[in-house]
Amino acid sequence: MKFEIKKQAVAGTLESSDIQIIIDNNDNKGIEIDLKSNVEKQYGRKIRQLINETLAEMGITDAKCVVVDKGALDCTIKARTIAAVHRSSEITSNYDWEEIDTWNV
């Protein structure tokens, strides 16, 4: 499945153990992640890495992400990133579950 950041999209909430990811296009400026987390010092790098990896797996090379983390687990971070990219690509049905599965979520 081909993904493209067409428009701004959001996934996730601001509640405890969740993460809110707002994604938008970023023409040829690479991946930019603006992260706010209450465990930034401990896990900031790991959270960025997870988002970066997930975007790379989905073939996204340019995106601006505004992220608020409230202590989300890795699986949540991946799931929210995947959901945000799907919404931004205007894919809201017929998900390719097999492909998503290969990303080890």
Added chain:
Amino acid sequence: MLTIKKMHIKRDSQVKSNWESLLLNANIQPEKTIDYTAGVFDNEKLIATGSIFQNIIKCVAVTNEYSGGSVFNMLITNLMSEIFDRDYISCYVYTKEETAESFTYLGFKEIARVKDKLVFLEKATKGLDNFVEELEKTKLYGEKIAGIVMNANPFTNGHLHLVEKASNENDILHLFVLSEDLSDFPSKIRYELVQKGTKHLKNVILHETGDYMVSAKTFPSYFLKENDDVTYIHASLDALIFKNYIAKALNIKIRYVGEEPLSPATAIYNKALNDVFGMDLQLIVIPRKEILNEVISASRVRKLFKENEMDALKQLVPQSTYEFLNSSKGKEIQKKIIEKDV
């Protein structure tokens, strides 16, 4: 058990008075310009509330015993999804100084602060930084650079007089036309009429104001009546943004405004500009141009237009505006103005 749901404050007076008393207890002024309100309930008891108007979060209050995180986060999540569901791509907050920090924890960025009154924050992937960056691309170098912000609803000889004066007295004039579509004349047409009416002035650079100048975000009381205190606070906020970001980006040193004997909101706005600018920016107030002992104002033009007094109107507006008012597109707007007040 905590639940969150929509509150029908406009339909149910009991709900409204609960909502108002929660806000007033938290020392927050209930505002009128609201189109969605959420409440958090502990069983039946209202313990927190927040509202939105367009993509602006406002009137947020959480009772003391529930403050400190989860209720607040639940509320803001609800308000933000409501905003994003309406296809807005950014979101703004007005809040008291004490609560501003709770919003920065949620990734909101502070834009301006009216001391002891109000903090204005935004959440956007492409926000004020982006706007300023774009604006800087239009920067020109000159000795004296001035700015004017106008709604031009529609562009009159009064506006023209103000623009000509500022254009004569300065090397460069940045002229901003409001982009908010809450006026009788749509923003595209207002912009075009300003463009046509000022094309003989070579040092005038036209801009749209976007979200950060006299918009429903920075100065809602320009469009919808609030009490004078609220209006003054909103106006100060708008003045601060102009001073700290817009003027800085373009090296504007002087702002021109028309004297305002008629509209109370604009008069308060001019006062706030004066108070906020202080020594940093010069404010020049130009007396209104008069015709037949009556000042030219856009409201007078709209009134004559509504009454179809085209001859009387002719001497109040530039030729280009007059031609538009007589065109078929102009007639459509005339019809809307007439229907609006019936």
